[in-house]
Amino acid sequence: MQSNQKIALIGLGKMGSAIAEKLLEAGLALVVFNRTQNKTEPLQKMGAQVADSIQSAVSDADIVFTSVIDDEALLSVSKEILAHAKKGAIHVSTSTILPNTAKELEAMHEDAGCIYIASPVLGIPKAVRAKKATTFCSGNQTAIKKIIPLLETYSAMVENMGGSISHANVFKVCMNYSLITAIELISELYVFAEKSGVDKAYIQGALKYMYSHPAVHVYIDKIYQRDFDQVNFDMKGGNKDVHLFQKAFLDAGVSPDLASVFESKVTEALANQMENKDWSAVSDVIRRRSGLE
Known part of the structure; x- marks a missing residue:
């Protein structure tokens, strides 16, 4: 120095x-x-x-x-x-x-x-x-x-x-965007658990485990590689689950905002004959909406 x-x-x-x-x-x-x-x-x-x-x-x-x-x-x-x-x-x-x-x-x-x-x-x-x-x-x-x-x-x-001067700021936006979605997700889960009578400490422990869990890394890599034909959970199952999540939240009087965002992409994927793709193929819907397809 x-x-x-x-x-x-x-x-x-x-x-x-x-x-x-x-x-x-x-x-x-x-x-x-x-x-x-x-x-x-x-x-x-x-x-x-x-x-x-x-x-x-x-x-x-x-x-x-x-x-x-x-x-x-x-x-x-x-x-x-x-x-x-x-x-x-x-x-x-x-x-x-x-x-x-x-x-x-x-x-x-x-x-x-x-x-x-x-x-x-x-x-x-x-x-x-x-x-x-x-x-x-x-x-x-x-x-x-x-x-x-x-x-x-x-x-x-x-x-x-x-x-390229903008690349550091693009990356920072990516990191901060992931943080705000995590905050929204964590907040919704805590409220849903509390209103359903479940001790939030269980959710806290599970989230800390989940975000270091290899299953999350699988999706980080799968979406990066666009490997949606090797199916862990198909789009039809994802559609069923997202509606289940929405109903469970609404039954508890909690607005399932992230699920509603995800649902719109699953619906579009099914309309485009992607029912047998992995549910993480919603990434391709985002690409299409963004003009990358």
């Missing part, structure tokens, strides 16, 4: 503050800026230099980290950064944003003679502080080689997704 690198970090919310702490703990000189100045105080005590503006934070920086809430905020902050950053400066964005926004930002930075790197973080601030986060990065490969040691100060794993 080059100790003479001049590093700035803009945005000291929970994630930005955690990342700043890890950079400082690694012995790196760091300039920080946040519009709410009191959030800089704990970092100043750790040795950070506090800037009074984005201009003063970035004008001499080789690498600028940003951690802001959304696409609009990142575009706005980036315009300020590019108005004052020196040529060749690397902007590392840790935010979860749209892939198309990443493309727009890359073009903006190229026009200004700077480099934009997408580097979203998978993990909560507590994971960052424990160096257990995962970071996905994509963009200019020479720049990524320079920043990987910095990303490793707060990440257990750094995944270089290659030169």
Whole structure:
């Protein structure tokens, strides 16, 4: 790690503050800026230099980290950064944003003679502080080689997704989407069990077992390979089960939202003569709806 690198970090919310702490703990000189100045105080005590503006934070920086809430905020902050950053400066964005926004930002930075790197973080601030986060990065490969040691100060794993700037954000969306569907699923199951008089502790234990179970891995691989002719459970059986799930939930006064989403795809699969395919072939319905077929 080059100790003479001049590093700035803009945005000291929970994630930005955690990342700043890890950079400082690694012995790196760091300039920080946040519009709410009191959030800089704990970092100043750790040795950070506090800037009074984005201009003063970035004008001499080789690498600028940003951690802001959304696409609009990142575009706005980036315009300020590019108005004052020196040529060749690397902007590392840790935010979860749209892939198309990443493309727009890359073009903006190229026009200004700077480099934009997408580097979203998978993990909560507590994971960052424990160096257990995962970071996905994509963009200019020479720049990524320079920043990987910095990303490793707060990440257990750094995944270089290659030169296409949007790929890290696509992957982050995939991971977060899987998380929200899991939250919805877990919530529905707990409510259904509770309303049916079953101790939720049984569901908790089963879910922890299920998500590490080889059966789940079978479907991860089957859908990846589109291996739907080797049938574990056919579409007709899936249709029966999804209706059973819906009725059981409704009988308990619980809305089976995920089952209803799944049912629409099973119905379409059956209408397209897929009754003898594995029920995971609903993946092909999603592909067709998305224009991949």
